[in-house]
Amino acid sequence: MQDENEEYRRLLNTVADQPGIASTVDIGRAIAEGKHRQRVRRMRVVAATAGVSAVAVMAIPFALQSIDRKPVGLASAAPSAPASATPTAKAGFQTRPYDRSGTRALPASCTPRKLAVPGGNGIQSYVTNVDPSGLYATGRIYDDDQNPVIWRDGHPTQISMGGDDDMLQDATSKGDAVGFSYRSDGPQAQAYVGGVLTKLRGGSAEASGINERGAISGFLDEGRTRTAVTWPSAASDPVRLAVPEGTLRAMANDIDEDGTIVGNIVRFLPNNGRIAYVWYPDGTAQALPTPVWEGQYATDFDARSISNGWVTGYVTLAQKRSAGVRWDLVTGKVMVLDGLEWSNDVSRFGWIVGMNTHQDAVMTDGVNTVPLTALYAKPEYGMNWGEAISDDGLTIVGHNDDKSYDGLQRAVIWKCK
Amino acid sequence: MRSEAIDESDRLYTEYITTQLGQLRRLAIVLCQDSHRADDLVQEAITKLYTRWHRRHAIDHLDRYLRSILVREFLDSQRVGWMRRVRLAAESPEMVSPQADSVEDRMVVRALLGQMPARQRAVVVLRFMCDLPVDEVAEILGCSEGTVKSQTSAGLVTLRRHVGGVSDGAPSPRSVAVRS
Structure with missing residues (x-):
């Protein structure tokens, strides 16, 4: 198998070889142009500094406490809050109450079945999410047009979004959904509400999540900058989420039923690692506690999903190994799940679905683990994983690689009991 | 100084x-x-x-x-x-139709890459030319690891269908290796 991948590497490199065509790249020109841009930037900074006003201060009223590989403190708050309300550095993680009654025991087993795919058995399918009730799932199929799909109880409906790289990312229990459509002028965030597809406001953007109230999370794609936003409804203008001064880019990955949003921010210093972040409905925000893995404070960790105050995401070490993480907003505790390579979604009870270190799909509550039985024989280097879980934890969607079809990736739904 | x-x-x-x-x-x-x-x-x-x-x-x-x-x-x-x-x-x-059976692999691969959406092309190139792991590609492109894996699989399926005599959609004992 590795030999085969080497063959594709060779083919790609062959395409790159264009003998006889001299390069016009000029390092000296890069230095000269770079110096020019630095001078222009310095002049702009001087001009801007001379004109600093109260408005500018109000726009960014908070500075993140130093992110110095120590457990996190409170970071940010509402843009409209007075400066005196800025929390002091190292104040500690601010916990929040959530209703945790009705917690159940982890299911004993989960039974898989294929999510039906239009176009036949040779078409790759990719499922991205499941609604809180477990009825609807979103994703796409890789036919000629890479069409987005909404599955209802396992049966697909293709949604034409008009781009050449389109995806639905999340759904509600009514079958509304959000996603994005890549076009020649960039990505468009789109919402599918009441059977009608509409472009969300705000220019180039992607939508990542929608809750039962119709509030949407996502980000504006502004060139090399990504800005975390929320759309209170599909008809609303995007609202930029507060970030600490010095943030290069921010992503909003998911939204809880109460409007709490999780994602990440990236600052230039001390390095380019992601810092998992949470934005609350009252406008406050803070970094999530820094995971400690194998004695090291993580420098790259991301929050991907939230449900009832449980948050899950990834931590990546410098050696590029990754593990799952679960945060509890009620207690502020962070747990590294080193039996997982990927932890993709969490139920309202804190159960996580993802992929273990053997590249098999699993669900875990942090103590016990339930295998998500494979529907197809897995090829040697195949990957099976759980992608999303319903609120009650009894419906899971994910993927199996099918050895009998050249490792074709197939979307799968598991029902657990 | x-x-x-x-x-x-x-x-x-x-x-x-x-x-x-x-x-x-x-x-x-x-x-x-x-x-x-x-x-x-x-x-x-x-x-x-x-x-x-x-x-x-x-x-x-x-x-x-x-x-x-x-x-x-x-x-x-x-x-x-x-x-x-x-x-x-x-x-x-110079572009050629990927359906042409007689063209060299190099030209077919070039044509196929040109027909992939930009982000999928970027995924395939980053994974197989730059040997970057899945999570690193995901961070660069601002998408999930699952999306990178999915795009990689789709890209390889496309290449396999047209390069080296692999027939369209036919099952074969070979598997897709996309692990990081």
Whole structure:
């Protein structure tokens, strides 16, 4: 198998070889142009500094406490809050109450079945999410047009979004959904509400999540900058989420039923690692506690999903190994799940679905683990994983690689009991 | 003294870029499908790196950082229509139908890459030309690891269908290796 991948590497490199065509790249020109841009930037900074006003201060009223590989403190708050309300550095993680009654025991087993795919058995399918009730799932199929799909109880409906790289990312229990459509002028965030597809406001953007109230999370794609936003409804203008001064880019990955949003921010210093972040409905925000893995404070960790105050995401070490993480907003505790390579979604009870270190799909509550039985024989280097879980934890969607079809990736739904 | 320090910084930059240019250009050619546009892309990427060169010690993986600048520049250029504008002036790459059975693999691969959506092409190139792990590609492109895996699988299926005599959609004992 590795030999085969080497063959594709060779083919790609062959395409790159264009003998006889001299390069016009000029390092000296890069230095000269770079110096020019630095001078222009310095002049702009001087001009801007001379004109600093109260408005500018109000726009960014908070500075993140130093992110110095120590457990996190409170970071940010509402843009409209007075400066005196800025929390002091190292104040500690601010916990929040959530209703945790009705917690159940982890299911004993989960039974898989294929999510039906239009176009036949040779078409790759990719499922991205499941609604809180477990009825609807979103994703796409890789036919000629890479069409987005909404599955209802396992049966697909293709949604034409008009781009050449389109995806639905999340759904509600009514079958509304959000996603994005890549076009020649960039990505468009789109919402599918009441059977009608509409472009969300705000220019180039992607939508990542929608809750039962119709509030949407996502980000504006502004060139090399990504800005975390929320759309209170599909008809609303995007609202930029507060970030600490010095943030290069921010992503909003998911939204809880109460409007709490999780994602990440990236600052230039001390390095380019992601810092998992949470934005609350009252406008406050803070970094999530820094995971400690194998004695090291993580420098790259991301929050991907939230449900009832449980948050899950990834931590990546410098050696590029990754593990799952679960945060509890009620207690502020962070747990590294080193039996997982990927932890993709969490139920309202804190159960996580993802992929273990053997590249098999699993669900875990942090103590016990339930295998998500494979529907197809897995090829040697195949990957099976759980992608999303319903609120009650009894419906899971994910993927199996099918050895009998050249490792074709197939979307799968598991029902657990 | 300050002037000497600046000269030393430029010297280090020049040395570093010189070692990277070959791989950068190959990466850009596969992404752009055209050597002229590839050179423009590389020129812009190394210029941007120069403007941040004084902060290089704060960057964990400089090679990765430079590649990510180049790929983001490529994706941005797709967005603003730069590629289409430049194509009017630059020599168009020779493209062939991927259905033609008699063409060389190289031409087929080039055609297939050209027909992939920009982000899928970027995924395939980053994974198989740059040997970047899944999570690193996901971070560069701002998507999930699952999406990278899915895009990689789809890209390889496309290539396999048209290269080396693998028939369209036919089951075979071979599997798709996309592990990080």
